[in-house]
Amino acid sequence: MAMVSIKDVAARAGVSPGTVSNVLNRPGKVAPATRERVEAAISELGFVRHGSASTLRAGHSRTIGLSVIDIGNPFFTEVAAGVEDVVSELGYAVILGNSAASPEKEDRNLRVLAEHRVRGVLITPSGEDTARLDRLREHGISVVLVDHPAHRPDQCAVAVDDVAGGRAAVAHLLARGARSIAYVTGPLTIRQCVERRTGAEAAMREAGLDPEGLRVVRAATMTAKAGEKAAAELVAQGLPEAVFCANDLLALGVLRALLRSGVRVPDDVALMGYDDIDFAAASTVSLSSMRQPTYQLGRIATELLLDECDNPDTHAHQHIMFQPELVARESTQ
């Protein structure tokens, strides 16, 4: 329990605490000779700066919050990797929050982030309630939306066009000859699920089909397990010619359950996922999917956030929208 403070360092180096602080934060402002002396004292004493004291006095922390919907989903893991890579050299800490698509958990996480006075928050909101995000901003905490379009102009957001993605996915299935299509979705509170569906319906309309014909199966969560359950439902009610899943995890679950029931993919049923996670290409029947620039999403969002924090006056808010890319594999051959 060493508890070496800046004062001890100052005493050891024969300078004042203020100078030590300068060495730490504005090394340019202090003469090389003194700086060296201070640095020596720091390492001799094993001093490590008390982040909370620093945050308290300086008024801002070196911490950002990252709130995702499902940390078990490789999509978000890859986003997190992008965030990490940008942030780690800067000595920033990332506080991770997993909302599990529950507004209450998300609330609790945001509250924790607010208490920690994080510099900013990267969030993939799990619902459309923008109020709590606005409340964060009132506390001086910047917010950048990840995989979600902006709520308002004075805000950064990095997203991927989910309507376009849903349309492309279903257009692909239709082009392959499927006429009856099921859409396996997660909770309808999740925007991505809704928009991909909108796109899917648009594709049907464009093909001259009634969008009402899109059979929607709702899964409780966007996991493989939930996908298996959804597939059971499909099997019980009679199979469509093609299934479009809101997510690769759902699709992998659907695939597993279908194969187990003796349904052949893609011969009996074609199958499309979304996100193109690494495992999509490796699955039993390799999975067609919609690829998104996931890692980039994390990187760019973080860069925007940091710019907003560091240059509040010159910062230009940006709404970036990527286009997803169809990757056709065995499951829709």
Add this chain to the structure above:
Amino acid sequence: MAMVSIKDVAARAGVSPGTVSNVLNRPGKVAPATRERVEAAISELGFVRHGSASTLRAGHSRTIGLSVIDIGNPFFTEVAAGVEDVVSELGYAVILGNSAASPEKEDRNLRVLAEHRVRGVLITPSGEDTARLDRLREHGISVVLVDHPAHRPDQCAVAVDDVAGGRAAVAHLLARGARSIAYVTGPLTIRQCVERRTGAEAAMREAGLDPEGLRVVRAATMTAKAGEKAAAELVAQGLPEAVFCANDLLALGVLRALLRSGVRVPDDVALMGYDDIDFAAASTVSLSSMRQPTYQLGRIATELLLDECDNPDTHAHQHIMFQPELVARESTQ
């Protein structure tokens, strides 16, 4: 930029700041009437406690650190889920660090955690250098090892028997009739890789084979991509009858590359992974693997850590060692 402080709340409620603090931290100590008044003021003013100030004065934070080797590996994601579930109701924050098996990155992350004066650290160390962990403890930060046996008696650790796992895996391959076996491993700085190999060699010895016969292929990282590369090497140098991978990610990469080269699994080569991540069961040829109580690892480690922090005197350090379980699937049929 509201910046409501405890003083404002106190003024509004007509009490002193000390009383507000009591309402926040020891609600029992304050009369119901005043408490209500204070709570009303809190919500009217939208007060949120300044965590750094609290940490600074109280001497301890409501934050723990989680340092993993690869956040992209579902194994660690599941550990993280276990951690999250324990911690989230307590209002604790989790600072995530990804060491990417690099001691430098791990160092940097630990430094950040030390600066933040986290309550404790959960870590899967990426090497055997215990010095920096001891340094953390000197700063009064508890450390619990995850998926790693204890370095010292006065320390908690939750691990899985990797030697036993390696032995069981290779014994399984031998029982299936394989005589030439390759071991695809990650960096040898990673203990898990080394111990699984030790187990593998033990299994060979027990079967009357020369453990030197175990062909070791080293991959730079424990990812699917690195697995593909390793498989290419195997193919080029002549295939063994069975391949044991230190990790499911490696195994999935090996599998993908083998199939692409026209090698049949398990007919030409049997394949075993390790970790039994969700995707192992879903892959092209479902993957035999060693299952570990991953989620439990995270949960229990966190509980131990919190107990150590909250009851430093009554706390009994524990070294928990789980046994892995073999899951046989198609890849070793």
Add this chain to the structure above:
DNA sequence: ACTCCTTTTGAAAACGTTTTAATCCTCGTC
């Protein structure tokens, strides 16, 4: 020797909370 810069350092206040010790009340008891 003096002034006038520039560069470097130091003293002290402030950040928002927790906590200790002290004060103030309210009651019950004698």
Add this chain to the structure above:
DNA sequence: GACGAGGATTAAAACGTTTTCAAAAGGAGT
């Protein structure tokens, strides 16, 4: 009606840093 006991509340000091402002030191020019 005085006295204490005991609970509720408060005032004030601390936690370790950053930052502002002023002062000191050093150098150059007269």
